[in-house]
Amino acid sequence: MTSSELPAGFQFAGVACGIKPSGKPDLSLIVGDNRLVASGVYTQNQVVAAPVEICRSLTPSKRIRAVVTNSGNANACTGRQGELDAAEMCRSVADAISASEAEVLVMSTGIIGKKMPMDRVNAGIKNSVAKLGRDIDDFTAAADAILTTDKERKAECREVKLGDQTIRIAAMAKGAGMISPNLATMLAVVMTDAQLDPQQSQRILREVASKSFNCVSVDGHTSTNDTLLLLSSGASGIRIDDSNEKAFIRALTDLSCRLARELVADGEGATHVMKIRVVGADDDASAATIARTIGASPLVKTAISGGDPNWGRIVSAAGYADAKINPQQTSLKLAGTEIYHNGVPTDFDAAAVSKAIKATKEVDLDLFVGNGPGTAIHWASDLTVEYVRFNSEYTT
Structure with missing residues (x-):
């Protein structure tokens, strides 16, 4: 500057x-x-x-x-x-x-x-x-x-x-x-x-x-x-x-x-940023709702913090979001690797994906939920022990 x-x-x-x-x-x-x-x-x-x-x-x-x-x-x-x-x-x-x-x-x-x-x-x-x-x-x-x-x-x-x-x-x-x-x-x-x-x-x-x-x-x-x-x-x-x-x-x-x-x-204690991209929703508002729900999930956050390619946490979070998805057309890429395709997990190398998550500060989560025109990008931090420690002592 x-x-x-x-x-x-x-x-x-x-x-x-x-x-x-x-x-x-x-x-x-x-x-x-x-x-x-x-x-x-x-x-x-x-x-x-x-x-x-x-x-x-x-x-x-x-x-x-x-x-x-x-x-x-x-x-x-x-x-x-x-x-x-x-x-x-x-x-x-x-x-x-x-x-x-x-x-x-x-x-x-x-x-x-x-x-x-x-x-x-x-x-x-x-x-x-x-x-x-x-x-x-x-x-x-x-x-x-x-x-x-x-x-x-x-x-x-x-x-x-x-x-x-x-x-x-x-x-x-x-x-x-x-x-x-x-x-x-x-x-x-x-x-x-x-x-x-x-x-x-x-x-x-x-x-x-x-x-x-x-x-x-x-x-x-x-x-x-x-x-x-x-x-x-x-x-x-x-x-x-x-x-x-x-x-x-x-x-x-x-x-x-x-x-x-x-x-x-800069999130307190954060070690990763999740860049959550949702594609194929009914509209942009629905895509945003799905992305926000995934980003707010403590289970998703802790999985990313530990480098755990736990696709079930991400897909289920999309499923309980207040927006429609097509489960049979839902696919997920995590850190560049497709680990879930059209409703079924792929035969991916979990250790390699885990290593890829741990090696980068920004982790891409690309979720495809159907054939609709709706898209959204959302950024969320992971959840670490340091976040809990800091906020438990914030005012004292």
């Missing part, structure tokens, strides 16, 4: 303000030079954090100036005080950049049920405004400050050719555990200097999310704080219209898929 690949019209900062006991960065700020078009998709959980309620109420919009994010505290299940604290974060940023409170979006991630240390947060906001910059180091500092249990930064930026014109897109994300389809304990911001209108931005974001961030699973647990934002500065002067929208969506989807896969690869 280079500074020249960052979209124009944005500034970034990331600082440590003392929310995390570790002293690691925990306050991130993104500010537009002018008002930004913003859209969002959010958690499907009925229990939602105060920042989610604020973002939902403000998007889609054409008048957003900034996004402030803290890590280390989810500000969820914190009652009226949590609502007041989230609003205060917006107001603190707004005052510092000469904007209004309704022009600031807020995201939080971390432990649920803890009150926000607002004295530290407000000091961090003041510090981050003073550090705002446009370089790649400023962008990565902002990306680092949203992380919690992540082992690695998740950030991308690139130039995109739309005919003979060039726009830029960038994104940062966080998430490693409590990850399930329909978003999870995941925060992500996608930015572009292309010109969008609010309703167009919302439509595009939903389409991109359906093919990327909504196609991942670590543990089947949907969180309280899921937020995915799309911000457009329009600083390139290039309008997204019928002539270039499909190419723009492809670029956003590709970038988002890369980050979504990184969420799964």
Whole structure:
């Protein structure tokens, strides 16, 4: 990543303000030079954090100036005080950049049920405004400050050719555990200097999310704080219209898929990513349901973790998914080897397939369930002893 690949019209900062006991960065700020078009998709959980309620109420919009994010505290299940604290974060940023409170979006991630240390947060906001910059180091500092249990930064930026014109897109994300389809304990911001209108931005974001961030699973647990934002500065002067929208969506989807896969690869204790491809379902929605069901199965996850080519677990998971399959036309390839064909196991070399699973970080599961037009790709992590250990000790 280079500074020249960052979209124009944005500034970034990331600082440590003392929310995390570790002293690691925990306050991130993104500010537009002018008002930004913003859209969002959010958690499907009925229990939602105060920042989610604020973002939902403000998007889609054409008048957003900034996004402030803290890590280390989810500000969820914190009652009226949590609502007041989230609003205060917006107001603190707004005052510092000469904007209004309704022009600031807020995201939080971390432990649920803890009150926000607002004295530290407000000091961090003041510090981050003073550090705002446009370089790649400023962008990565902002990306680092949203992380919690992540082992690695998740950030991308690139130039995109739309005919003979060039726009830029960038994104940062966080998430490693409590990850399930329909978003999870995941925060992500996608930015572009292309010109969008609010309703167009919302439509595009939903389409991109359906093919990327909504196609991942670590543990089947949907969180309280899921937020995915799309911000457009329009600083390139290039309008997204019928002539270039499909190419723009492809670029956003590709970038988002890369980050979504990184969420799964960084799953707490994960040793493998399963790339689950379902073909031949009645429609794409049915294929997605089958893929999600397979990816959420603890028995499938543990089999992949141990390098066990247990086709029965995968096929039976497809069978109990809430979507129709044709058992007599169901076939399965695992790590490139067909181990089940038209309802019957093949005479495969189990030891060789096991070795192939263990030798790769990303394991392909290709399942054919009939002759329908429906297809889907889903990424899921395996399940290891390390995941159990980490999450049994998370708050203590």
